[in-house]
Amino acid sequence: MLRMMKKNAGLSMLALPGFLLIIIFNYVPLYGLLLPFKSYRYNLGIWNSPWVGFENFGFLFRGDVLYRVLRNTLLYNLTFIVLGTTLSVIVALLLYELSRRFVKAYQTILFIPYFISWVVAGFAFRSLFDMEYGVINRLLMTMGEEPILWYSEPKYWPYIIVIAAVWKGLGYSSVIYYAALMGIDSEYYDAAKIDGASKLRQAFSISVPIIKPMIVMLVILQIGSICYSDFGLFYNVTLNSSLLYSTTDVIDTFVYRSLIDLGDIGMASAAGFFQSIVGFCLVLATNTIVKKINPENSLF
């Protein structure tokens, strides 16, 4: 018994620093979820600031900004999930057909955008889309077309944002699936070959079903964060141009702007609260559904 206690104490001591950091940086901030129900005064602190009930949410829901940012956030994330997952599985399946040395070469190049920050990605996209000197506008001009004012025309941005996201994430996500494919026992394929199954047939009847649990798991995780966006993508690639907000403003950029630029803590915290709660419900819901269909694929 004494040995048991001692053993546990040793492990607890090891886990302690991490435990404390998690409390401070993940659990203490949860207290701030009271913020949207308060009229926050900097000098009074959260607890002593007066309660205002749902007033902040009233402001949030009455304006048309919430509709805009919610629509953008959800549509972009749905596109990323569907398109991103499909493309990375396809790329992984294609890589699987090639010999190791080519895979390595292609992967190295496709991985480059993953290693850079969204700021450098902002430079990369600006070099293409810059209105005066960008490669695309210069190309349009040589062809005798009118240059396009990319950074002030919202209608092009849904495409540019999706391209940017795929460009940056494809290398990484396809590697995850490729690694899973590498783990498949080659006997399956040998058997299929004997039966005369085509490559395409093999991909759909062997490869995809085997990596399906992983696809499901990653999709659940993405659905869980469907209310969250990659702030850097929407802030840096768009140069935070306010003319583009109708198609590029998402919850995160809206919360950031309300908090830092406008100092509107009530609005920012109400939107953040909404994001946290809806996000959490979505993870639980998706996981429950998956569990019903196939318990083995569920996350928890």
Place this chain on the structure above:
Amino acid sequence: MTTEAATLPKPKATPGKLFIHLIFIVMCAACIFPFLVIIGTSVQSEGDIVKYGYSVIPKNFTFDAYRVILHDPTMLLRSYGVTILTTVVGSLVGMWVTTTYAYAISRKDYRLRSFLAFFIFFTMLFHGGMVPSYILMVKWLGLKNNILALILPYLISGWFVMLMKGFLQTIPDALIESAKIDGASELRIFAQIVLPISKPALATLGLFFALQYWNDWWLTLLYVEKDPLIKLQYLLIRVLKNMEYLNSAEAIEYGLVKPGMMVPSLSARMAMCILAAGPMLLVFPLFQKFFVQGLTVGSIKG
């Protein structure tokens, strides 16, 4: 070189395979094209950029942009300093707290195992968001304009803990049991047995941490207003957004350029981008193997 090798006919080359190669060659070209434009523009003369726009191949090759920036690189070096310091300290401390925590929850004979595992897992499902974290950092911890604000928030995260736990679970129990029979303390077992055999996983974790800290501009954006603490990536945001930033009074005041110096701002922006991002872009791909390894280990269900 890659493309050349890829187009060479292989012994078993089939039309299908060649088509796959073609797809990848196009994808790879699209992937790196913007970077080539950045590099090409940085060595182009200002007049040519105005005339022909940004391009991959410079008409008149010049290092003017680099010369201007490196003439007095105080600010750039200081940003490098802050970035390197936060990256090294953050990665090392982060690896320690992540690995110790992951090790504890990977040990099947640890009584708090399931509680601590849930404790970290829950943070992946539910978080308070930006505003509460901001108030925590600025108001309660008072870390505005403090270098700790650029380190602390990233030290432990659910993803990294799960990644390490996935690996540490594969260590045979017998190894730890035998050490315990010899009377070694937990700390000793961890430091002398677990850490040495976890080197590949630690390399992966270290790279993830380094990448995260190196590429971070978000924490600077939120918590830093004072120049000496500005990280490279944040410096780049300023250059990216403001075309004429390198010619502005602000840039002169920060010592980024000398007063009275006319900066070739179009090429200098790109040169700045390369000076800030280039070194790491050369280093990280060398370690790609570890990333791939890490992804495979980390995908084990928690």
